[in-house]
Amino acid sequence: MSIKNYMVDDIRQLNNKYLIRDFINNLVQHKNKSLLIDYLKFRADFIHEELQELYTSIEEQNPEDVVDALIDIIVVAIGTLDCFDVRIDESWRAVHKANMTKTRGHKSTRPNPYYLPDLIKPEGWREPDHTDFVGKLDFLNRD
Numbered sequence: 001m002s003i004k005n006y007m008v009d010d011i012r013q014l015n016n017k018y019l020i021r022d023f024i025n026n027l028v029q030h031k032n033k034s035l036l037i038d039y040l041k042f043r044a045d046f047i048h049e050e051l052q053e054l055y056t057s058i059e060e061q062n063p064e065d066v067v068d069a070l071i072d073i074i075v076v077a078i079g080t081l082d083c084f085d086v087r088i089d090e091s092w093r094a095v096h097k098a099n100m101t102k103t104r105g106h107k108s109t110r111p112n113p114y115y116l117p118d119l120i121k122p123e124g125w126r127e128p129d130h131t132d133f134v135g136k137l138d139f140l141n142r143d
Helices: 006-017 020-029 033-059 063-083 088-100 135-141
Strands: 103-105 118-120
Touching: 006 020, 006 063, 020 033, 020 063, 020 135, 033 063, 033 135, 063 088
Parallel strands: none
Antiparallel strands: 103 118
16 A cells, blocks of 8 residues: 555645645745755754654644644654655655564664664665655755
8 A cells, every 4th residue: 555645645635735735835846945945944843843742642632632643743853854745655665664674683872761673774774765856945955
């Protein structure tokens, strides 16, 4: 099953309805790198806000709000990828493929009180290559 299913389509519909994609296209067309960076930071702050809501929901032991916060994180993250025309399917597959080549192990740099295995990068492991998938985020490479 493809990640580009109803979720991505729904998020694209939301981005189109609220003219977010038009906003990004306009900034790219006018080569407004500083505003593009500011907007990307705005989206990162939005994810941070939703993450804080997740922690609060856990502390308050409110399962409905936990679900809502997790879904909101997904919506903002996928929405950000979509509005910058990132090739989400290909990026997803590249990350999944790379993750599946990792091995089970223990990461000494991260506490793990549950003794579940960490995903360890084996010797020769290659990170996913998103070079061809970044869409309009390629402005970050330009001066």
